[in-house]
Amino acid sequence: MSNFIVFKNKIKKFNKAITVSGDKSISIRWVLFSSLAKGVSSAKNLLLSEDVVAAINIIKKLGIKTKLKNNQCRIFGNGIDGYKYRKNIVIDAKNSGTLGRLILGLLINTPFPIKLIGDKSLSKRDFKRVSDPLSKFGAKFKLNNKKYLPLKIWGSPNLKPINFFENKGSAQCKSSVIFGSMRTNGTTFIKAKKSRNHTELLYKFLGLPIKIKNKRTYDEIKVSKINLIKPLNYTIPADLSSSAFFIVLTALSKNSELVIKNVNINPTRIGIIKILKKMGIIIRNKNKRIYKGEVIADLKIKSSKSIKSINCPVKLNSSAIDEFLIIFLVAAKAKGISYFKNLSELNQKESPRLKWGEYILKEMGVKTITTKDSIKIYGNPNLKIDKKIIIKNYLKDH
């Protein structure tokens, strides 16, 4: 029974300050950048989730020494060409799309084939979206059923820069190509639909060759070969995705207030805050500051007496992509019908999230109309749940 969490009683009103664990996107990127730095990098508050531990295990397989104690980690990088490529290396990205897709960008120069595997959920996800552009650099791939893991990558000593149009709003695809460009002579051009920009911010902070022009819906990015990455000491800020559950808990509770400390509120991640504010929920930033290019703040959330429905602007989709399920719960308690559209990427995640959203809301007695890429949620401010609902985590998803 240990896999079950049972909520029986209503939560009493609260007024508290909490911290949540470190940002997953930045934790994985810190591991990967540090693995190619020259010298010792250290991180505090590293997220110790399975995904990040998988990242550490992969770089160890590639010959990089690491030391992990609680959530502090040191990585002893040997420079940009410091991976020890050997015959028959198998690396395991476990459940992590970010890790699986980003690491491939760094491996396009491997002289021996490397096999990438993942868990059941990751093995159902599209890897062609990164193998296609990485092939243009000159690497070769063999994918399971032309699209999936396990895959094999063969690197090339003659890599060429590429032009890449990223039109899904996927930071994983964008970052994988940025990483690929590190290993090629010449300049790679990326036109990318807006998505989280932690890779670009780390490039800038580390003084690596990147030029970015921000257009209204796209970014134009120019990147070129890297010779040296300096060690990177980083205190990982709290993850807005983990905070999302407590934000929504507070919003839907009565007479409560919550402060969540040191949260990463990078503008490319705050879709949930913008959406909830439009729905009438009070969220304020305190102690806003810049840390290594990222924006950090304490978030103060108040319970809401009345929640408005929303016709969610499509331009917020990418910046709320990991938070939609929890946002749907707010829509379930809103006055009126909420509409979320152009969400085909939601079913490309660790689990088919749009399908799950529909299923969970239905179990709660909430009417929805769902298509393959949209959901209408008929909100009910007086929604009461009077039966036991079991949500099986049949595919792992954060």
Ligand code: S3P
């Ligand atoms: C991530 C990008 C997003 C997100 C994932 C983390 C990242 O995926 O869903 O949890 O760290 O780059 P996509 O880039 O595929 O949308």
